[in-house]
Amino acid sequence: QTVVTQEPSLTVSPGGTVTLTCASSTGAVTSGYYPNWFQQKPGQAPRALIYSTSNKHSWTPARFSGSLLGGKAALTLSGVQPEDEAEYYCLLYYGGARVFGGGTKLTVL
Amino acid sequence: QLQLQESGPGLVKPSETLSLTCTVSGGSISSSSYYWGWIRQPPGKGLEWIGSIYYSGSTYYNPSLKSRVTISVDTSKNQFSLKLSSVTAADTAVYYCARFEMASAASDYWGQGTLVTVSS
Numbered sequence: 039q040t041v042v043t044q045e046p047s048l049t050v051s052p053g054g055t056v057t058l059t060c061a062s063s064t065g066a067v068t069s070g071y072y073p074n075w076f077q078q079k080p081g082q083a084p085r086a087l088i089y090s091t092s093n094k095h096s097w098t099p100a101r102f103s104g105s106l107l108g109g110k111a112a113l114t115l116s117g118v119q120p121e122d123e124a125e126y127y128c129l130l131y132y133g134g135a136r137v138f139g140g141g142t143k144l145t146v147l
Numbered sequence: 148q149l150q151l152q153e154s155g156p157g158l159v160k161p162s163e164t165l166s167l168t169c170t171v172s173g174g175s176i177s178s179s180s181y182y183w184g185w186i187r188q189p190p191g192k193g194l195e196w197i198g199s200i201y202y203s204g205s206t207y208y209n210p211s212l213k214s215r216v217t218i219s220v221d222t223s224k225n226q227f228s229l230k231l232s233s234v235t236a237a238d239t240a241v242y243y244c245a246r247f248e249m250a251s252a253a254s255d256y257w258g259q260g261t262l263v264t265v266s267s
Binding site: 039072074076078083084085086089090093095127129131134135136137138139140141 | 184186193194195196199207208209210211243247248251252253254255256257258259260
């Protein structure tokens with residue numbers, strides 16, 4: 039069973055920068071895993087932020103960026119805003135099947 | 148603007164079959180560019196991908212659920228459906244439907260989700 043691992047929680051100060059990562063139990067994450075990133079706030083459906091590693095949807099704020107970092111997928115938030123406090127999930131593609139990471143709870147404090 | 152809407156019973160008895168439908172509006176489910184999928188989230192827990200279907204009927208399922216899951220598509224109604232058999236309390240969750248682009252594997256549009264509780 040494939041496992042995708044994210045940091046359980048991170049804390050960042052307003053205006054700061056934070057990087058969330060997403061690792062695969064099968065080995066290094068590459069562009070072929072087409073990493074997606076989602077933001078979810080309490081009581082809401084997840085909102086798509088990033089697809090195919092680093093591509094933004096039309097609604098994605100500029101302060102969000104995606105990349106590959108040290109064999110993992112990464113989501114970087116620059117100039118963090120209070121409204122960025124949320125749960126963040128990555129999603130990896132395994133040739134048809136998909137697996138979500140366990141999520142990272144981001145606190146803005 | 149594409150919209151997805153989940154519908155179905157909010158309460159299912161243990162050992163019975165959970166059935167949900169996702170209605171797509173503002174776009175065609177028969178587009179060759181997309182897969183359509185189901186995702187669930189137990190209360191207070193993370194997201195779990197259940198499976199995906201192409202308009203032709205081609206499917207992919209989560210291996211941990213594969214023996215109990217059937218996803219089907221009805222192009223005439225612009226809908227796709229989920230059936231999960233032999234449910235237990237562990238299947239209590241908010242169930243979401245979503246669209247996945249084939250070329251980029253991007254998941255962009257999601258439904259608002261529907262809570263299904265498994266209880267007698």
